[in-house]
Amino acid sequence: MEQGFRACLLVATMLAGALTIVPAARSATPVEKKTGAEQKKQGDAPGDAHAPHAEEVSVTGRTARTRAPGGGLMRVETATKAVQTITRDFIAKQSPTTNIQQLLRMLPSANVQDQDSYGLFSGATEVRGLDQTNIGWTLDGMPLSDIGGGQFYSNEVLEAEDLETVSLQPGSVNLDSPVVSAAAGLVSATMSNPTHTRGGLLDISFGSFDMTREFLRLNTGDIGSSGVRAMFSFSHTQANNWRGPGMADKYHYDFKLIKDFENGSHTGLTVSYNDQVNDSFLNPNLAQYKANGYSNNYLPYYTGVNSNGTNFYKLHVNPFADVVAVLPTHVVVTPDFSIDDTAYFWHGIGNGTGASLLTQGSTYYGGQPAAIDLGAKQAVALTPSNQEQFRPGNTLKFNYRLGSHHQLTAGWWYEYANLLQYSPVSYVNQVTGEPANIWGVSSLYQLPGGQPWKYRNFLSLSQVNMLFIGDSMDYFDKRLHIDLGFKEAMMTRRIYNYVPNTVYNRNLSASEPLPQVGISWNFDRRNQIYVSGATNFKMPQNTSLVDYYSNTSPAQTQRGGASAPQYSISEEVGYRYNGDLLVGSISFFNYNFTNRQLSLSFYQNGAPYSQTVNAGGQTSRGVDVQLATRPIWFHLRPYVAFEYLDARIDNNLAATGTLHGKTVNDYLPTAGKTQIESPKVQASLGLDYDDGSLFAGVQLKYTGKQYATFMNDSSIPQFITDNVNVGYRFHSVGFMKSPQIQLNMSNLTNAKLRSGIYTFQTNANTTTGVYGSTVKGGLPAYYLQVPFTAVVTISTGF
Numbered sequence: 001m002e003q004g005f006r007a008c009l010l011v012a013t014m015l016a017g018a019l020t021i022v023p024a025a026r027s028a029t030p031v032e033k034k035t036g037a038e039q040k041k042q043g044d045a046p047g048d049a050h051a052p053h054a055e056e057v058s059v060t061g062r063t064a065r066t067r068a069p070g071g072g073l074m075r076v077e078t079a080t081k082a083v084q085t086i087t088r089d090f091i092a093k094q095s096p097t098t099n100i101q102q103l104l105r106m107l108p109s110a111n112v113q114d115q116d117s118y119g120l121f122s123g124a125t126e127v128r129g130l131d132q133t134n135i136g137w138t139l140d141g142m143p144l145s146d147i148g149g150g151q152f153y154s155n156e157v158l159e160a161e162d163l164e165t166v167s168l169q170p171g172s173v174n175l176d177s178p179v180v181s182a183a184a185g186l187v188s189a190t191m192s193n194p195t196h197t198r199g200g201l202l203d204i205s206f207g208s209f210d211m212t213r214e215f216l217r218l219n220t221g222d223i224g225s226s227g228v229r230a231m232f233s234f235s236h237t238q239a240n241n242w243r244g245p246g247m248a249d250k251y252h253y254d255f256k257l258i259k260d261f262e263n264g265s266h267t268g269l270t271v272s273y274n275d276q277v278n279d280s281f282l283n284p285n286l287a288q289y290k291a292n293g294y295s296n297n298y299l300p301y302y303t304g305v306n307s308n309g310t311n312f313y314k315l316h317v318n319p320f321a322d323v324v325a326v327l328p329t330h331v332v333v334t335p336d337f338s339i340d341d342t343a344y345f346w347h348g349i350g351n352g353t354g355a356s357l358l359t360q361g362s363t364y365y366g367g368q369p370a371a372i373d374l375g376a377k378q379a380v381a382l383t384p385s386n387q388e389q390f391r392p393g394n395t396l397k398f399n400y401r402l403g404s405h406h407q408l409t410a411g412w413w414y415e416y417a418n419l420l421q422y423s424p425v426s427y428v429n430q431v432t433g434e435p436a437n438i439w440g441v442s443s444l445y446q447l448p449g450g451q452p453w454k455y456r457n458f459l460s461l462s463q464v465n466m467l468f469i470g471d472s473m474d475y476f477d478k479r480l481h482i483d484l485g486f487k488e489a490m491m492t493r494r495i496y497n498y499v500p501n502t503v504y505n506r507n508l509s510a511s512e513p514l515p516q517v518g519i520s521w522n523f524d525r526r527n528q529i530y531v532s533g534a535t536n537f538k539m540p541q542n543t544s545l546v547d548y549y550s551n552t553s554p555a556q557t558q559r560g561g562a563s564a565p566q567y568s569i570s571e572e573v574g575y576r577y578n579g580d581l582l583v584g585s586i587s588f589f590n591y592n593f594t595n596r597q598l599s600l601s602f603y604q605n606g607a608p609y610s611q612t613v614n615a616g617g618q619t620s621r622g623v624d625v626q627l628a629t630r631p632i633w634f635h636l637r638p639y640v641a642f643e644y645l646d647a648r649i650d651n652n653l654a655a656t657g658t659l660h661g662k663t664v665n666d667y668l669p670t671a672g673k674t675q676i677e678s679p680k681v682q683a684s685l686g687l688d689y690d691d692g693s694l695f696a697g698v699q700l701k702y703t704g705k706q707y708a709t710f711m712n713d714s715s716i717p718q719f720i721t722d723n724v725n726v727g728y729r730f731h732s733v734g735f736m737k738s739p740q741i742q743l744n745m746s747n748l749t750n751a752k753l754r755s756g757i758y759t760f761q762t763n764a765n766t767t768t769g770v771y772g773s774t775v776k777g778g779l780p781a782y783y784l785q786v787p788f789t790a791v792v793t794i795s796t797g798f
Contacts, residue, residue, distance in 0.1 A: 069583040070628025070639030071688025071697055073106050075165075076578050080483050080518025081532040082587045082624065084109060085167040088192070091160055093688075093697055093725045095744040095791045096203055097213060097237055100137075100166055100189055101125045101154040105721070106684040106699055108624040108641035109170040109185075111677070111706075113756025115281055117746050117789035118211055118239050119160075120248040122153040124756055124783070127170050127184040128589065129620055129647040129678030131598070134538060136179025136186040140270045142326040142344035143178050147391055147417040147462050149541035150181045155250070156274040156322050156348075157189070159235050161201060161215055162254045164192040170624070171570040171589055172516065172534035175470045175485040178342070178395045178413045181538035183568040183593070191256050191270055194231035195219045199737070200798050203235075207744075207791035211239035215795075217254075230257040242786055244297025245313040246279020267329040273322070277438070280316040280352070283758040285779035286714060294752060294784060302433030309380045310355035312433040319438050320350025336401040340411075346391035351440050353384035355428070356551060365455055366500035367549045367556060371448050372425075380433065382426040383551065384440040385456075391417040393464070406471050409485075413466040419542065423456035425551060455551040458497040460542040465490040483518040489537065495545045495560070502547035503560065510565045512537040528576045538566040538597050540614075563614050566597040584627040591620040598676070598760070615710070617650030618675055631690075639686035647678035653710055655762060657773025666769030668762055670710045676760045679704035679718075696726040708757045708780035714764035716754045716782070724748060737797035744791045756783035 069075065072089030084107045091103060099119030104110040109128050115121035125132045133150030136143065145152045170185040177186055198221035205213040217233035233254045240247045251274070258268040284296035298313035326344040333339060358379050363372040393415030400408045427436040427443040436443035444452040470485035492509040514537065520530035540563040548558040574587035596615040622645040631637055652667035659666075674680075681704040688697040701721045708714045727742030761778035769775050 067630050069630055069637065070686060071637045071690070073639040073641075073686050073688075073699075074583055074626055074628040075167075076583055077576065077585070078520070078528065079169075080481060080520045080530045081169060081172045081534075082109075082572055082574055082585075082589070083167055083169050084624075084626065085165055087165050088163075090688075091163055091166075093695060093727065093742070094160060094723075095119075095207075095725075096160045096205055096215060096793055096795075097211070097791065098160050099154040100157060100163070100187070101132075101152075103160075103163075103166050104168060104187070105701055106639070106641060106686055107168055108626055108643040108682060108684065109168060111679060111682060111703060113783045114786060115783060116239075116242060116248070117786045118207075118237065118248075118791075120155055120237065120239060120250055120276070121278060121281070122155045124758075125152075126677050127168065128591070128622065128643075129645055129675055130184035131677065132184075133541070133597075134181060134184035136173050136177055136182030137189075138177065138179065138186065139189045139272070139324065140191055140326050141178070141328050141342040141395065142270075142324060142346070143391075143393070143415075144324065144346070145179070145181070146419075147389065147415075147542075148387075148419045148421070148460050149543065150538070153320075156276065156320065157324070158191060158272055159215065159233060159252055159254055161203065161217060161235075162191050162231075162233055162256075164190045166190075171572060171591065172532060173536070175409065175468050175483075175487060175516065176340075176395060176397050176411055176413070178344075178393060178415070178466075180464060180466075180489060180491060181536075181566075183536040183538060183566065183570070183591070191254065191272075192231075194229040194256055194258055195221060196229060197221045201233075201795065202798065203793055203795040205791055205793040207239075208789045209240045209242050211237070211791065213237040227260040227262075228257065231255070241279055241281065242789070243281060243294060243784065245300035246298070246317075248276065248278040250274065250276040252276075261332075264332045265330055267327070269325070269327050271323065271325045275321045276319070278318040279313055280318050282316075283781045283783060285759070285781040286708075286764065287779055289754065289782060289784075305357070305376070305378050305380055305430055307357050309433060310357055312355070314434060315353065315355035315380070315382060315428065317353050317435075317438045318351070319353075320348065322346070322348030322350075338399045340395075340397040340399065342395045344391075344393055347389065349388040349439075351384035351386040353382060353435075353438065353440065356381050356383045356425070358425075358552065362552060364549065364551060364554055365447060365453065366502060367554045368501060369554075370453070372445055372453060374445075376430070379430060380428045381445065382428050382435040382438075382440060383423060383455075384426070385421070385423055386440050387419060387421045389417065389419045391415065393417075406473055409468070409470045409472070411468055413464065413468070415462075415464040417460075417462045417464075419460040419462070421456070421458055421460070421543075422454045423551075425453045425455065453551075455499065456546075456548055457499050458495055458546050461494040461496075462542070463492045479522045481520045481522075483516075485516045487514045487516075488512070489514055491539055493539060493542055493545065495542060497546055497560075499547070499549065501549070506545040506560060508539065508545060510537065510539060512565070512567065526578050528578075530572075530574050530576070532572045532574075534570050536568050536570075538568075540565065540597055563597075564595045566593060566595045568593045580630070581632065582627065582629050585625070587624045589620075589622055589624070591618070593618040593620075615649065615675075616653060618647065619650055620645065620647040620675070620678070622646055635689055635691045637688040637690070639684070639688070641682075641684040643682045645678055645680055645682075647675040649673045649675055649710060652770055653762060655769060655775045657769045657771075657775040659771070659773040664771070664773050666771045666773040666775060668711060668767060668775060669770055670762075673710060673712050674707055676707050676710060677757050679706040681718075693729050694727075695729070697724070699723045706757070708782070709761045709764045709777075711763040711765075711767055713767075713777070714761070714780050716757065719751070719753050719755065719785070721755075721785070722746065722748055735798050739796035740794070742793045742795070744793070746789045747785065747787055750788040751785055752787070753785045754782040755785040757781075758783055 068089035072087040075085040097118040105112040111126040173186040203215035215235040255271040397411035468487035518532040628639040657666040759781035
């Protein structure tokens with residue numbers, strides 16, 4: 001099937017290359033009202049008959065666009081693929097603590113699972129049944145995902161006040177997107193640009209669970225005639241954990257600079273820094289949830305040197321600091337030739353902490369006894385999962401308009417990432433339970449040779465080279481548009497394990513040809529159909545190549561080994577309507593996977609870890625629907641969205657069972673079962689009212705039943721979440737421009753339920769394998785729905 005698909009793309013490329021009609025050059029981004037100079041700088045085509053309607057813009061302290069369809073939950077799109085976008089109109093009316101993942105909740109393709117209401121903790125996002133390690137996440141053109149496992153930590157990236165748009169492209173990525181492992185699609189976040197006028201914004205928020213927040217943004221405006229403008233923002237947010245002891249404390253800084261040139265060239269710098277310490281939540285397994293419900297938490301007090309003492313909440317802290325920086329540059333060489341270069345850098349350091357009870361004489365290193373001096377018969381120790389990551393890279397792209405027929409693109413993405421992961425064993429005050437250093441970088445127990453005791457310690461080096469080339473064309477007076485692209489993605493992982501009795505070096509390389517095609521036909525200004533095809537691949541996460549040993553047992557807890565990369569082919573057919581009142585879209589999609597990679601989260605010594613599970617083949621089919629209006633009666637803008645998803649496991653999964661008292665290899669009968677975390681139905685309903693002064697909105701999301709095991713013998717029932725906002729914009733007074741007060745509330749019914757899957761299992765109940773063996777089950781673990789939460793925000797521009 002893959003060869004046939006590639007052959008079709010090759011034929012389509014040859015046919016398109018033979019055609020010589022009108023040039024392409026069009027953007028999938030809606031056009032707002034701009035000055036003529038800005039249009040030249042951003043490459044807009046004001047005369048394009050297919051450009052979406054410009055939205056009416058009214059500037060307030062938090063920038064409200066009062067004509068965006070569905071209150072900002074939908075945007076007019078023209079791309080040859082599915083695109084679902086949240087705009088500033090919606091973002092500005094949410095709690096300012098909201099993170100990027102939470103903003104996606106109302107989109108038909110997204111299944112968002114929170115740990116908290118304030119966006120201080122990173123939850124999980126599935127798109128069409130694919131987890132967030134299958135999503136490419138970018139900010140102003142730079143990748144944000146963890147290079148080792150593909151995880152994305154939305155609480156660390158960008159503050160809501162500085163976020164302009166968030167777009168989800170389910171099932172496909174752009175030709176030049178610097179991402180791998182993106183079968184679920186691409187999430188692109190855009191930071192708001194500095195304003196041309198000097199000023200700023202001040203927010204103060206307070207809410208449930210003793211939440212307080214301060215935010216300040218300063219804009220320089222245009223600095224003389226230099227073409228330079230910049231903005232800087234700072235925020236501090238803290239709140240008690242809504243469940244169990246502890247709190248979260250976050251300091252965040254955003255900076256953006258833009259330099260414009262008269263010929264349309266521009267460059268800039270985007271920087272986001274986050275420093276945060278969170279006391280972790282305990283995500284209960286099924287048995288714990290059934291027994292204790294919401295009472296499953298880490299202990300608020302220290303019980304002393306015993307196994308229960310390791311559950312003290314101060315031994316389960318998540319400190320992390322990271323900085324992302326991106327330098328995007330657009331150089332106009334001639335009217336027909338331009339160059340784009342995006343250099344970026346990501347650095348993060350921190351851990352997800354845990355604790356162990358150690359016994360003198362029963363401590364191990366690399367599966368061998370290690371004579372560690374505990375200073376007592378037993379001791380409680382901090383045993384975190386630490387990491388430090390450096391991720392520099394660059395995307396270089398050349399754009400050339402060939403005559404009046406083609407817009408050609410060619411480029412290269414390169415990245416070399418360094419990720420050190422280790423599990424140190426650190427001192428704890430045996431009387432108070434306080435760790436000597438929550439970061440786990442000092443006060444470590446020593447091995448007999450004098451070196452620090454790190455029972456897991458390995459370095460991952462990941463190198464990515466991606467070459468891409470594409471052509472965009474328009475025909476028949478721009479009614480027919482064709483995007484053809486091809487990229488060759490080459491990735492190598494090298495693992496160096498410093499723990500004895502492990503395989504020191506394992507390497508895994510993959511090179512995949514990834515063609516894509518998109519075709520759209522515009523019947524008129526309002527009606528468009530499109531068809532697209534895309535391919536993608538995903539490398540197994542780096543930890544799958546690593547051997548693990550416990551610090552309290554000689555047994556090997558994981559044996560690493562190479563696994564085949566995941567490969568996927570997706571097809572999509574869609575229709576869009578862009579009327580003066582109603583905006584709508586419907587898309588039918590189909591996916592086929594081989595070597596489907598799933599990321600399994602688990603606890604070891606109380607610390608969170610993850611590994612790759614190869615789930616074989618999968619077929620997913622479904623439909624997404626979005627409908628929204630511009631303002632109708634009484635300034636109302638309704639929005640509805642719907643998804644039907646049928647995600648099926650194509651084969652039986654390998655398992656280990658017991659037969660006649662012997663351990664044997666077997667298979668679980670999973671062929672035809674529904675894939676985990678894949679609700680068949682999701683539906684959203686939003687309603688926005690905004691008369692320019694008073695605004696209010698409500699959002700409801702229905703999520704259907706979803707399974708937590710491949711055998712479909714454990715599941716989460718369907719549930720509904722709700723969010724409500726109401727606020728008022730006042731007239732300017734003195735130096736205060738458009739002061740505003742806003743109330744945001746969630747879970748008005750205070751419902752208690754399991755809202756997401758933290759850890760899946762192959763089977764929950766003991767199951768008979770295909771060959772008759774007995775396969776024991778395991779217990780899934782869950783996220784829990786956050787109770788009623790309210791936030792009041794007072795803000796003003798100046």
